[in-house]
Amino acid sequence: MREDTIGRANVEDTPELKAYYQDLEKFEAGALWTVANKIEPWQPQSASVPTLWRYNDLRAHVLRSLELVSPEKAGRRVIYLNNPGRRDVSAAVGWLYSGLQVMHAGEVASAHAHSASALRFIMEGTGAYTVVDGHKMTLGARDFVLTPNGTWHEHGVDAGGSTCIWQDGLDIPLVNALEANFFAVHPKIQQEDSGHPVDDMTKTWGNPGLRPADSKWSKGYSPMFKYEWEPTYESLSKYAAATDGSPFDGILMNYVNPITGGHVMQTIGASMQMLRPGERTKSHRHTGSYIYQVAKGSGYSIIAGKRFEWQERDIFCVPSWAWHEHGNASASEDACLFCFNDLPVIEGLGLYREEAYGDNGGYQAIAA
Ligand code: GTQ
Numbered sequence: 001m002r003e004d005t006i007g008r009a010n011v012e013d014t015p016e017l018k019a020y021y022q023d024l025e026k027f028e029a030g031a032l033w034t035v036a037n038k039i040e041p042w043q044p045q046s047a048s049v050p051t052l053w054r055y056n057d058l059r060a061h062v063l064r065s066l067e068l069v070s071p072e073k074a075g076r077r078v079i080y081l082n083n084p085g086r087r088d089v090s091a092a093v094g095w096l097y098s099g100l101q102v103m104h105a106g107e108v109a110s111a112h113a114h115s116a117s118a119l120r121f122i123m124e125g126t127g128a129y130t131v132v133d134g135h136k137m138t139l140g141a142r143d144f145v146l147t148p149n150g151t152w153h154e155h156g157v158d159a160g161g162s163t164c165i166w167q168d169g170l171d172i173p174l175v176n177a178l179e180a181n182f183f184a185v186h187p188k189i190q191q192e193d194s195g196h197p198v199d200d201m202t203k204t205w206g207n208p209g210l211r212p213a214d215s216k217w218s219k220g221y222s223p224m225f226k227y228e229w230e231p232t233y234e235s236l237s238k239y240a241a242a243t244d245g246s247p248f249d250g251i252l253m254n255y256v257n258p259i260t261g262g263h264v265m266q267t268i269g270a271s272m273q274m275l276r277p278g279e280r281t282k283s284h285r286h287t288g289s290y291i292y293q294v295a296k297g298s299g300y301s302i303i304a305g306k307r308f309e310w311q312e313r314d315i316f317c318v319p320s321w322a323w324h325e326h327g328n329a330s331a332s333e334d335a336c337l338f339c340f341n342d343l344p345v346i347e348g349l350g351l352y353r354e355e356a357y358g359d360n361g362g363y364q365a366i367a368a
Helices: 015-026 055-068 172-177 200-205 229-240 343-348
Strands: 078-080 097-103 112-114 118-124 128-132 135-139 144-147 153-157 164-170 183-185 251-254 269-275 284-286 290-296 299-303 306-310 315-318 324-328 335-341 354-357 363-367
Touching: 055 078, 055 097, 055 164, 097 153, 112 153, 118 290, 118 335, 128 144, 135 200, 229 251, 229 269, 269 324, 284 324, 299 315
Parallel strands: none
Antiparallel strands: 078 097, 097 164, 112 183, 118 144, 118 164, 128 135, 128 153, 251 269, 269 335, 284 354, 290 315, 290 335, 299 306, 299 324, 354 363
16 A cells, blocks of 8 residues: 555565565565555544444344354353454444343343453333442333443342343453453352342432442443433433533533542443434543443434434434534433443543544644
């Protein structure tokens, strides 16, 4: 890939050079100028394809897995989202994995731990729960729960509940790319009753503006393992009454670690945003990979020039550095988008960049 620009590789092949490259190959080496323009693109070149996964398309297929495999045999009964450009690493976008997990009432999956950080966003059903390091959390639709890296966790649905489907989000591809992924099955298959009251971490850490006077927590992830839908929606509604919002994102709030105010986990961040009735955002692009689930309402997003119409429970992705804008199709109802992303990694490594799409077609850097 030659480029006729000063400072870029532009060497033409000659018989002598070709022979030289072959000699280098014998010693597991190569000439940089044969690959330089490819490995140092002018700007990020995402292999991920902007993709919409419609819940209406997937739901019946997810439910079919209930008859086909048991959680005992499958480990976890999950249908994963396979980005056409990232099949080699089983990613939904960039280095992020996502899937839809389904469980019957009365089923339990084995407890396990892994180096990948994980989260779930509940889509439907009643009686679901997750136990993280002995802390049991009840889960309802649109609740958001963390299973941070290294924690023992297991999922189940109470016998009195109904079939539950939730979205899993993990950084499995990232941790594999870093060649740092470990996995362990709990020695007793299920965690023992730890005696912690149900939902204790949310009751302890989820109180607005208040923190227990004697609280201690020094882990790299939020102690508030579960963020419930009602207070989340209430917070967005209150904030909407106090701000014009962002021209690019409407009313956007991050789920945070209440100790630090920062991202919920070390490698995965998450947010909920509200698009007010009729709102249409301006286009921008930034580094980082993003997976959205429509928590409420309906609308559309234009991602890298392609328009995607979405409704509740649909999932779509925005690859790194792709132009994107969102619109709420309804004139009377707000729309809410849940999102998880790799921003803690991007920001932590000093790689965040953002650009607004200029009014007259030009680009304008707004953060670097
Ligand atoms: O439940 O921790 O969808 O380890 C994929 C891998 C869920 C989990 C997935 C996992 C999990």
